[in-house]
Amino acid sequence: MNKHYDKICFVLALLVLAASAAFYFLNSPNISKFEKKAKAALQNGPQGEKWVDKDAKFTISQSMAWENPPAQSEDANWLFELFTPPKIWVDKSGKFITEAPITVAEEKTAFEIKFASVTSAVYGIKLTGYIGSAENPIFQFQNADNNMEFTGKKGVPISIKDPTDISGKRRIDLGFKVLDFKKFTTKNADNTITIGMTVVFEDKRLSKPVEISTGKPTLLPAERRIEIASAKDPNQKWLIKNKGEKIEYNNSVYTVKDLSFDDAFVVVEQTLPEGKGTVTKKLDASGAHDIETK
Numbered sequence: 001m002n003k004h005y006d007k008i009c010f011v012l013a014l015l016v017l018a019a020s021a022a023f024y025f026l027n028s029p030n031i032s033k034f035e036k037k038a039k040a041a042l043q044n045g046p047q048g049e050k051w052v053d054k055d056a057k058f059t060i061s062q063s064m065a066w067e068n069p070p071a072q073s074e075d076a077n078w079l080f081e082l083f084t085p086p087k088i089w090v091d092k093s094g095k096f097i098t099e100a101p102i103t104v105a106e107e108k109t110a111f112e113i114k115f116a117s118v119t120s121a122v123y124g125i126k127l128t129g130y131i132g133s134a135e136n137p138i139f140q141f142q143n144a145d146n147n148m149e150f151t152g153k154k155g156v157p158i159s160i161k162d163p164t165d166i167s168g169k170r171r172i173d174l175g176f177k178v179l180d181f182k183k184f185t186t187k188n189a190d191n192t193i194t195i196g197m198t199v200v201f202e203d204k205r206l207s208k209p210v211e212i213s214t215g216k217p218t219l220l221p222a223e224r225r226i227e228i229a230s231a232k233d234p235n236q237k238w239l240i241k242n243k244g245e246k247i248e249y250n251n252s253v254y255t256v257k258d259l260s261f262d263d264a265f266v267v268v269e270q271t272l273p274e275g276k277g278t279v280t281k282k283l284d285a286s287g288a289h290d291i292e293t294k
Contacts, residue, residue, distance in 0.1 A: 111270075111281055111288035112250055114231045118264050119239070121223030125176070127212045130197055134183050139199060141176075154178045175204035184213075224261045228254075228268075228283070240266065267291065 089097050124144045130137035141158075142149050152158035158176040161168055180200040185193050196214040203210065212218050228247065230236040238247050240256050247254040251273040257280065258267040265284040272278065280291040 110231055111283075112231050112252065113228050113247065113254060113268070113283070114288065115264070115266060115283035115285060116227040116229040116234075116237060118261050119225045119227050120219035120221070123210055123212070123218035123220050125201065125203070125212060125218070127197060127199060127201075127214050129214060134195075137181070137197065139178060139181070139197070150174065150176075152176065152178050154181060177202040179209055221261070226259055226261065226264075226266050228266065 087098065087100070089100060091097050126142045126144055128140045128142050128149075130139045132138050136153075138151050138153055140149065140151055148160075150158060150160050156177070157173055158178075159171040159173045162170040162172050178199050179202050182198050184196050184198060186196060187193055194215075198211055198213040200209050201212045206220070207222060210218055210220065225239040225241050228238045228240060230249065236249075240247070240259065243256050243258060245256045247256075247268075253271040254268045255271070256266060257269050259265065263284075265282055267280065267282050270279045270281065281288045282291055283289075
């Protein structure tokens with residue numbers, strides 16, 4: 001039985017092969033004709049109007065501005081517009097609401113004066129150096145106000161020769177004296193060491209002695225001031241030193257209630273015009289802070 005199936009399959013294969021060969025030979029003239037037409041068309045090239053490069057000179061300039069959405073109808077007849085959807089929130093019960101549940105704080109009016117800085121007067125006497133041994137030095141000073149130079153030793157009143165005395169024996173007491181001194185060292189960026197001096201200096205013009213160091217400015221604590229400026233015009237400034245001082249500005253009176261040079265703040269009480277009460281603020285470098293409002 002299997003031998004018969006093999007013979008049948010073999011006969012069918014021969015028939016398919018014969019049909020394919022017959023189809024090829026019958027259509028071979030047409031294939032040659034199509035090949036000749038295709039080659040002729042390629043040799044002739046493209047037909048019609050030729051393509052050329054042209055400059056398309058045009059400019060589009062247009063500005064757009066998105067408008068705010070219009071007020072919505074209370075009857076829920078809302079008009080939805082592109083890019084301007086309504087704002088919708090969900091309350092605690094799960095209902096949709098159109099009013100923001102967030103309480104927006106009202107913008108506060110800026111306080112009209114502000115803290116500017118703490119200023120200190122620079123002492124005019126400078127310690128420029130010393131000569132001799134570190135144990136018993138002769139100090140060299142300079143008065144920055146008149147560039148006069150002079151020297152002094154510990155415990156000895158400082159004086160200079162009287163320029164009007166021909167003999168050169170009379171001296172003028174400057175009212176200065178070195179009460180004490182100490183040596184200090186400073187390590188520089190290049191790892192070298194600089195030796196300096198600090199002296200306790202008595203000046204009869206001052207209420208108490210001051211410390212003067214080489215290479216450093218000397219600030220007078222007794223001459224420190226707090227600088228207050230207008231919030232609108234920083235060029236308008238006032239210097240205050242004590243409690244109780246007053247500043248009159250823009251129909252208000254500001255009274256200094258407290259201040260600190262070390263902590264850099266001042267507390268002022270503003271008396272509002274037309275009997276509207278008072279406002280107390282603490283002013284520092286970070287701004288004006290509420291304390292009490294009457």
